[in-house]
Amino acid sequence: MDKLNQRAIKDVLETEPKIRAEVLFKFLVEGKSHRKIEKEKSELVTNDGWSSWKIIYFFGFSNNDKGQFSSLDFKSLYTQIEGAQLADLVEYHTENKTEIKYNYNNSGKDILRNIKVRVGQSKLKKRLLNNYQSQCALCSITSPDLLIASHIKPWSESNDAEKVNPENSILLCSLHDGLFDKGYISISDDYKVIFRDKANLEKQNIKTDLIFRQPNKEAPKTDYLNYHQTKHKLK
Numbered sequence: 001m002d003k004l005n006q007r008a009i010k011d012v013l014e015t016e017p018k019i020r021a022e023v024l025f026k027f028l029v030e031g032k033s034h035r036k037i038e039k040e041k042s043e044l045v046t047n048d049g050w051s052s053w054k055i056i057y058f059f060g061f062s063n064n065d066k067g068q069f070s071s072l073d074f075k076s077l078y079t080q081i082e083g084a085q086l087a088d089l090v091e092y093h094t095e096n097k098t099e100i101k102y103n104y105n106n107s108g109k110d111i112l113r114n115i116k117v118r119v120g121q122s123k124l125k126k127r128l129l130n131n132y133q134s135q136c137a138l139c140s141i142t143s144p145d146l147l148i149a150s151h152i153k154p155w156s157e158s159n160d161a162e163k164v165n166p167e168n169s170i171l172l173c174s175l176h177d178g179l180f181d182k183g184y185i186s187i188s189d190d191y192k193v194i195f196r197d198k199a200n201l202e203k204q205n206i207k208t209d210l211i212f213r214q215p216n217k218e219a220p221k222t223d224y225l226n227y228h229q230t231k232h233k234l235k
C-alpha cells in the first residue's frame with residue numbers, strides 16, 4: 001500500500017465524499033484507468049491522472065484492484081466510503097515504514113474490510129516495534145523496513161481478532177520470518193528456539209545459536225506457540 005504525503009492527503013479529504021466514491025466506483029467496479037476517470041470527472045483538477053490516483057491510494061487500493069470489485073453496487077460502496085475511519089487512514093499514510101506482506105482477497109463485497117485489515121496490520125506492526133524495541137526477536141536487525149509482524153498461528157488460519165493480536169505475533173526480520181513461517185524454527189513454551197534441521201541450517205551458514213528476546217509486554221501466548229509447534233511437527 002503506497003503512502004501519500006500531507007498535501008495529497010489534504011486534497012483527498014477536501015474532495016466531496018460523493019466524488020471520492022464515484023472515483024472509486026469507476027476504478028474498482030468499472031475498471032477504468034485513473035487517467036480516464038480524471039477526464040470524466042469535471043470536479044477533479046486535471047493533473048495527468050494524479051487527482052483520481054491519490055483518492056485510490058488513500059483508500060488503500062492500487063493497480064491490482066482495478067476492476068476487481070465488479071459485484072459491488074454504487075450505493076453500497078458509497079455507504080462504506082462514508083463510514084470509513086478517515087482518521088485511521090490518515091494515520092496509516094503518515095506513519096513510517098509499515099510494509100505489509102499480505103495480499104487480500106478482493107472477491108468479497110465488503111471493500112472496507114480490506115482497508116481495515118491493512119490499517120490493522122499497520123497498527124499491529126507499530127505495537128510490535130514498540131514491544132520489541134524495534135529489533136528482531138532473534139537477531140540484531142533493527143531496520144524497520146526489514147522487520148515484519150510475523151504471525152505465529154498463520155495469517156490465513158487466524159480469525160480477524162487473531163490477525164491483529166500482538167500475542168499471536170513476533171517481530172522478526174525477513175530471514176527469521178521466513179524460517180519461522182516455513183517451520184524451520186519454532187519457539188517452545190518457555191521461549192527457547194527449536195529447530196527442525198539444525199545441521200541443514202548450519203550448512204547454509206544460518207546461525208543456530210539463537211536466543212529469543214522477550215518483548216517488554218504482550219509476549220507470545222502459549223496456545224499460539226503450541227499451534228505453531230504442532231503444525232510444523234516440532235512438538
Ligand SMILES: [Zn+2]
Binds near residue numbers: 140173
Ligand atoms: Zn532476525
